[in-house]
Every structure is written in structure tokens, then in C-alpha cells.
Amino acid sequence: MRPNAEKWIANWPIVLGPHHRRRNLLDYALLKGLAERILVSSIERRANEVAIKFHPETTLPPEKLVGLNTVQGEGMRLDPSGTLWMRIERRGRIAESVRNVLLRWK
Numbered sequence: 001m002r003p004n005a006e007k008w009i010a011n012w013p014i015v016l017g018p019h020h021r022r023r024n025l026l027d028y029a030l031l032k033g034l035a036e037r038i039l040v041s042s043i044e045r046r047a048n049e050v051a052i053k054f055h056p057e058t059t060l061p062p063e064k065l066v067g068l069n070t071v072q073g074e075g076m077r078l079d080p081s082g083t084l085w086m087r088i089e090r091r092g093r094i095a096e097s098v099r100n101v102l103l104r105w106k
């Protein structure tokens with residue numbers, strides 16, 4: 001997360017809800033922006049995994065996707081359709097975790 005983000009969301013109006021919900025909203029907004037920039041077609045959560053589907057014209061070279069899969073080990077896999085599967089914990093900041101993985105390729 002950006003250094004000033006925590007301070008910034010702490011000052012959002014109380015109407016937006018408790019601090020953890022505001023932080024979650026910011027995480028998803030940042031993830032959406034990044035996904036649009038690198039041409040991710042969809043991000044779906046299924047149980048304890050997240051499926052990241054890339055648009056055919058994504059700016060990410062395929063060798064980077066394959067390389068990340070080998071670096072991350074069992075936590076990630078790339079299926080033949082080009083969908084990256086990422087194992088996640090049921091609790092925690094899922095959007096931030098996915099965004100951090102995508103930022104490694106940017």
C-alpha cells in the first residue's frame with residue numbers, strides 16, 4: 001500500500017464505515033486500476049484460490065507468467081488456458097495480496 005494511504009483513508013468520512021472496510025475498498029480500487037493497465041480480463045475468487053485471467057493482448061510477456069509460477073512454487077499455477085491460479089488464505093486482505101503479485105510483473 002502507498003505510504004500515505006493509511007493516513008488518507010483514516011481521514012475519509014465516517015459514512016464509508018469502519019477503518020478496515022475503508023482500507024478494503026481502497027485495496028480493491030487499486031487492484032482494479034492495476035488490472036486495467038496490464039489487461040487482466042477478470043479476477044475471480046473460488047474458495048481458497050483466486051483465478052486471474054489475462055486478456056490475449058496483455059502487456060505481460062508469457063515467460064514472466066511461467067517464471068513467477070516456478071518462483072512461487074505450490075502457491076501458484078498457470079493452466080493451459082493462461083489463467084493464473086493463486087492460493088490465498090481465507091482471511092486477510094485478498095485484494096492487496098493479488099495486487100502485490102501483479103505488481104511483480106509490471
